[in-house]
Amino acid sequence: MQTQPNEAATLPGYKKPITLVQMGVILALAVIACVGGVALLIFTGGEAGAETAVSPNQSAIVPAVNTEAIAQGEVIFAANCAACHSVGGGVRVGPDLAGVAARRDADWLSRWIAEPDAMLAEGDPIATELLAEFNSITMPNLQLSPDEVASVIAYLENPEGVALQVAADPVLGANGETGHTMSKTAVSAAVDAVSIIRNPTDLPAPITSRTPQHHVVEMTAVEVDGQLADGTTFRYMTFDGQVPGPMLRLRVGDTMELHLQNQMTSVLPHSIDLHAVTGPGGGAVFTQTAADETSIFQFKALQPGLYVYHCATASIPHHISSGMYGLILVEPEEGLSPVDHEFYVMQGEIYTEQPFGTPGHLTFSHEKMLDEDPEYYVFNGAAGALTLDEYAMRVEVGDTVRIFFGVGGPNKISSLHLIGEIFDKVYDQASLTSPPLTDVQTTLVPPGGATVVEFTMDVPGRYILVDHALSRLERGLVGFLYAAGNENPDIFGGSGFPEASGH
Numbered sequence: 272m273q274t275q276p277n278e279a280a281t282l283p284g285y286k287k288p289i290t291l292v293q294m295g296v297i298l299a300l301a302v303i304a305c306v307g308g309v310a311l312l313i314f315t316g317g318e319a320g321a322e323t324a325v326s327p328n329q330s331a332i333v334p335a336v337n338t339e340a341i342a343q344g345e346v347i348f349a350a351n352c353a354a355c356h357s358v359g360g361g362v363r364v365g366p367d368l369a370g371v372a373a374r375r376d377a378d379w380l381s382r383w384i385a386e387p388d389a390m391l392a393e394g395d396p397i398a399t400e401l402l403a404e405f406n407s408i409t410m411p412n413l414q415l416s417p418d419e420v421a422s423v424i425a426y427l428e429n430p431e432g433v434a435l436q437v438a439a440d441p442v443l444g445a446n447g448e449t450g451h452t453m454s455k456t457a458v459s460a461a462v463d464a465v466s467i468i469r470n471p472t473d474l475p476a477p478i479t480s481r482t483p484q485h486h487v488v489e490m491t492a493v494e495v496d497g498q499l500a501d502g503t504t505f506r507y508m509t510f511d512g513q514v515p516g517p518m519l520r521l522r523v524g525d526t527m528e529l530h531l532q533n534q535m536t537s538v539l540p541h542s543i544d545l546h547a548v549t550g551p552g553g554g555a556v557f558t559q560t561a562a563d564e565t566s567i568f569q570f571k572a573l574q575p576g577l578y579v580y581h582c583a584t585a586s587i588p589h590h591i592s593s594g595m596y597g598l599i600l601v602e603p604e605e606g607l608s609p610v611d612h613e614f615y616v617m618q619g620e621i622y623t624e625q626p627f628g629t630p631g632h633l634t635f636s637h638e639k640m641l642d643e644d645p646e647y648y649v650f651n652g653a654a655g656a657l658t659l660d661e662y663a664m665r666v667e668v669g670d671t672v673r674i675f676f677g678v679g680g681p682n683k684i685s686s687l688h689l690i691g692e693i694f695d696k697v698y699d700q701a702s703l704t705s706p707p708l709t710d711v712q713t714t715l716v717p718p719g720g721a722t723v724v725e726f727t728m729d730v731p732g733r734y735i736l737v738d739h740a741l742s743r744l745e746r747g748l749v750g751f752l753y754a755a756g757n758e759n760p761d762i763f764g765g766s767g768f769p770e771a772s773g774h
């Protein structure tokens with residue numbers, strides 16, 4: 272174990288997730304490993320990346336509209352408001368803001384965006400009516416400056432304004448670039464983005480034989496700009512600053528008191544539903560937690576198994592896909608058989624407005640989430656995270672290995688496979704009370720489900736962990752397991768293997 276589960280305050284420093292070139296190499300490797308061919312695929316990352324510059328002088332073309340303010344407003348909206356609102360895309364956590372500038376008085380609108388909390392507290396009639404309609408969540412005060420409020424309003428008045436202006440421009444228009452690309456092309460990568468990758472070795476030690484215990488666990492909901500891929504950042508939502516959240520481990524019969532704190536800087540409320548809990552909502556009913564608040568609930572672990580936990584605050588798939596999931600292991604009374612290495616890996620999907628490979632800061636796409644059409648697939652939070660030297664799994668030939676694997680998702684079934692290895696045992700559906708399956712190549716893991724796989728390393732080299740729905744490998748879903756040790760020619764040998772196969 273390298274880090275404590277509760278250190279959201281000390282987020283890990285910047286670590287570089289996989290580069291597109293590395294991805295190309297991995298892809299080529301996987302092809303070689305899978306079909307034994309000599310295919311040499313070089314992944315080309317596409318040409319995306321140029322920021323769409325919206326000239327401040329656009330207003331000279333049609334002076335009635337301040338395109339600079341609109342463009343600035345669109346960026347502010349994407350960062351602060353889009354989690355809860357769409358403009359013309361339907362109701363989300365809050366109302367659809369298409370036409371809001373026309374349906375609300377200008378003074379009301381600018382005051383509301385600046386200090387909704389004060390207006391709600393005063394009982395402003397419109398605010399009170401809206402609150403009743405959207406009764407679960409109040410709009411937070413986003414601490415925008417008067418200038419920023421004015422820009423957001425300029426954008427809300429003219430959500431198509433930039434596009435129309437640019438299209439009308441004889442030069443820019445001819446370029447085929449329209450202001451619409453603002454949302455398809457990323458703004459610059461967040462400079463303060465951190466690594467959100469959970470090290471697969473970061474899990475609690477096995478429980479040895481003992482009587483039931485009471486655990487007090489503190490977890491913190493952290494919204495943070497994280498490294499999704501090299502040069503690409505994304506606004507993650509996490510438990511304790513990493514993806515997946517900390518692995519929890521207890522024994523059947525144990526009780527746990529869970530404190531969920533939501534950071535003061537959070538924009539959204541958060542909660543936790545643990546599938547190991549018996550009771551309505553699995554904890555979600557007790558833990559809907561606003562920013563700067565803490566909620567507490569407790570439960571008794573009645574049934575052994577490896578269970579998923581996740582945030583259960585609307586829009587739930589938005590919170591889950593953004594990183595709010597983890598595993599909780601309830602060991603049987605007799606514990607698990609000892610192994611040489613245990614690893615903690617989870618699979619997720621990330622839905623971004625911009626296509627896979629776009630550098631810059633990517634924005635969440637509610638439409639793609641509804642279509643179940645992710646741009647990225649990730650093990651432990653970032654594209655190719657577990658291929659990086661500091662996060663790859665490392666064992667020795669002869670070692671026994673156990674992987675605790677879960678799918679946060681929220682939508683895709685994983686066909687878990689370790690290229691070049693056969694699972695000796697699979698605890699199918701993560702049931703620890705049924706006899707395990709033996710000698711399995713690929714195992715299905717549903718969203719909100721988990722599995723435990725065990726195997727022994729016989730041959731040294733680099734093994735590639737994938738979802739055998741292999742298109743996902745090209746979208747970031749790949750990890751490495753290195754086995755060090757002596758060759759074992761009785762089991763595996765040959766000549767002419769390319770160096771790149773990991774030998």
Ligand SMILES: [Cu+2]
Pocket residue numbers: 492508540541542582583584590595
């Ligand atoms: Cu959440």
